[in-house]
Amino acid sequence: MNFANLPQLVDMRGKLKSKGTYSKRTKAITHRVWHHSLTKKGLAGSDAASFAAYHVGTLGWPGIGYAFVIEPKNLIDTPNGKRARIVYANDINRRTYHVGNSNQFSLGICVAGDYRYDTMDEATIASIAELHAALVNDGIGKYDKAHNEMPGYSWKACCQYNYRNAFDWKGSKTPTKPAPAPDVYTIQEGDTLWSIAHKDGAGGVQVEDLIKANPGIDPTKLKIGQKINFGNAKVVIVQPDKKEDTKPSNSGDATVRSIQKTLNSRYETKLTVDGIPGPKTLTALVEGLQTELNKQYKSGLVVDGIYGRKTMASLPNLKKGAKGNITYILQAILYLKGYDPKGVDGIFGTGTEKAVKAFQEANHLTADGIAGRDTLSKLFA
Ligand SMILES: [Zn+2]
Incomplete structure (x- = not known):
């Protein structure tokens, strides 16, 4: 293990505040995820011990949420010069809490500091670069995010520093570039362009890249088995599955069928895929919402499909630019209520914003296009 030999690394596994243990990973680490702490880097509380106290004492987690913490305020003299101390906080094989439902395959690295205001110093950049190079050498993770x-x-305003620039620091010897993304992707049940973008490698293929690389694609009409170009590939094919096309059309509304299928595959809701937006579909949407709130925000909700006060209190504000499964649920409920967001794809774009505004106007809410608690509560009521 190269990383364990870094002279600025201090092994504090088992020595920081904890309350139980994190379970072992059941998936290999594919992502190295970079965080900042939102505490000014020079403050007394800007170190691994304080983050452990907060994660355990206040959040009730089993231990500190990161595998590594880089501490700019604790400088170590190394043969290569001054370096920010790297605390090895949790064994890399532990599935610590830091990115919700991605924890299983993600390694959490926190650089102490609030980089909305702090600037990053040379000793810290050097530690980021050297830790990164060592992890790449050790084969721990493939992608950086x-x-x-x-x-x-x-x-989330995290991490607010340019981690990719830090990797290129002059003293670092990052041996390989991240693995390239696959050329072509085959659509599977429940996929959206957004979820596909995040299966990528290399520097992050974005939804916009996928749309550019697949001219003519309709993000709302992805078909299982369809192959899409991954953006960085030489291949330029978009071949909708002919068999799917010639299938007899099913009952009800196609978008509602697609929503029902997606809910079944994501949340095991066992809906009949009939394209009819009935009360069961609505309940399944609330179950999906509750599941996502638990996964992403640790809301601790009972997944009962009942839109109550506790669910309401856990809701984020969704606005243009938001992406993901909660946005998908927002679009689905808008569509079911007759406000077509022009695409139920998990991406909050202009169509979704217009649909939210139209719904707000019709319901005497402030028509700002932001889906906050009031708007969502009206939608689910
Ligand atoms: Zn973070």
Whole structure:
């Protein structure tokens, strides 16, 4: 293990505040996820011990949520010069809490500091670069992402420093470029362009890239088995599955059928896929919402399909630019209520904004196009 030999690394596994243990990973680490702590880097509380106390004492987690913490305020003299201390906080094989439903395959690395205001110093950049190079050498993870590049976290102001620039720091010897993304992807049940974008490798294929690389594609009409171009590939094929096309059309509304199928595959809701937006579909949507709130925000809700006060209190504000499964649920409920967002794809774009505004106007809410508690409560009521 190269990383364990870094001279600025201090092994504090088992020595930080904890209350139980994190379970072992059941999936290999594919993502190295970069965080900041939102605490000013020079403050007394800006270190691994304080984050552990907060995660355990306040949040009730089993231990600190990161595998590594880089501490700019604790400088270590190494043969290569001054370096920010790297605390090895949790064994890399532990599935710690830091990115909700992506924890299983994600390694959490936190650089202490609030990089909305702090600037990053040389000793910290060097530690990021050297830790990154060592992890790449050790084969730990394939892709690097900021916290807010992970599914469900686009709203989060983390990490606010340019981790990719840090990797290129002059002293670092990152041996390989990240693996390239696959060329072509085959659509599976429940896929949206958004979920596909996040299966990518190399520097992050974005939804916009996928749309550009697949001219003529309709993001709302992805078919199982359809192959789409992954953006960085030489291949330029978009071949809708002919068999799917010639299938006799099913009952009800096609978008409602697609929503029902997606809910069944994502949340095991066992809906009859009949294209009819009945009360069971609505209940299943609430179950999906509750499941997502538990996964993404640890809301601790009972998944009962009843839209109550506790569910309401856990809701984020959704606005243009939001992406992910909660946005998908918003679009689905809008569609079911007769406000077509022009695409139920998990991406809050202009169509969704217009649909939210129209719904708000019709319901005497402030028509700002932002789906907050009041709007969502009206939608689910
Ligand atoms: Zn974070």
